[in-house]
Amino acid sequence: MAEQQAAEYGLQEARQMLQEAFAPWVLDLGLSIEALELDPPAGSPPDWQPGATLRMAFSERLCRSGGVICGQALMALADTAMVFAVCAGYRGFRPMTTVDQTTHFLKAVASTDVIADARLVRLGRTMSFGRVTLLGASDRKPVAMVSSAFAML
Template sequence: MSYEPNAAEFNIEEARRVLGEVFAPWVQDLGLSIDSVECVPPPGAAADWQPGAILRMAFSERLCRGGGIVCGQALMALADTAMVFAILAANRGYRPMTTVDQTTHFIRAVTESDVLADARVVRLGRTMSFGRVTLSSATDNKPVAMVSSAFAML
C-alpha cells in the first residue's frame, strides 16, 4: 500500500494515521496505540535526549502463550513497530524503511498487563538508522525486554 503524508509536520495524529494505513492487518491486530511521538527536545531536556515514540500494546489473551505470559513474538513485533515510529519522529515525517536487524534481550515475563515500548533513535542516517527500545510492563513500569535495531532507509 502506498502512503501519502497528510500533515506538514509529523505529530501524534499523523502517527496514528500511519499506524492505521501503512501497517499490515496482523500488526493492527496486536492492539497497538501511540501514546506519544517526540520530534524535538522538550524544555529542559537532557543533553543526551533522543527523538522517539512510546507505543502501548493492550493486553489480550490472544497474545499469550501457556501460563498467560505475553509471547516473545508479540513483544518483538511491538518493539519493531515502535522503532519505526521513533524513526519517523526523528525524520519529522514519513519515509519508507525496512528492518535490517533486531536483537531482543528478554528480562522477565509479563502477564496480564499492557506493555509499553519506549523507542529512541540513536542515529538517524541517510541510508541506515539505529535505535533502542525498552519494553516495560504498564502495571509496574519494570522492564521486560531491551531491544536494539537497525533499519535501512529506502
C-alpha cells in the same frame, strides 16, 4: 502512504499511518501511539533522542501457555515502535525496512499492557539505529531491551 511534510507530522498523522501502512496482523496486536517526541523538552539533557511511546493492550490472544505474553508479540511491538521513532526523527514517514533486531528478554510479562519506549540513536541517510525498552504497564519495570537497525529505502 505519501511522505508527510515536516511541519504536519504529529500524533494524528502517526495514528493514521498505523492504520494505513502496517499489515493487518500488526493492527491485531491492539497497539496505540501514546506519544511522539520530535523536539527536546525544556531542560532536557544533551543526549536527548527523538522517540515514540506505544502501548500494546493485554489480550489472552497474545499469550502462550501460562498466560505469559509471547516473545513474538513483544518483538513486533518493539519493531513497530521503532518505525515511529525513526519517523519522529525525520518528522514524517519514510519507507524503511528492518535489517537487524536484537531482543534481550529480562522477565516474563503477564496480565498487563506493555509500553514500548522507542528512542532514535542515530538517524542516517541510508541507515537508522534505535533502542526500545519494553515495560510492564502495571509496574513500569523493564521486561525486554531491544536494539534495531533500519535501511532507509
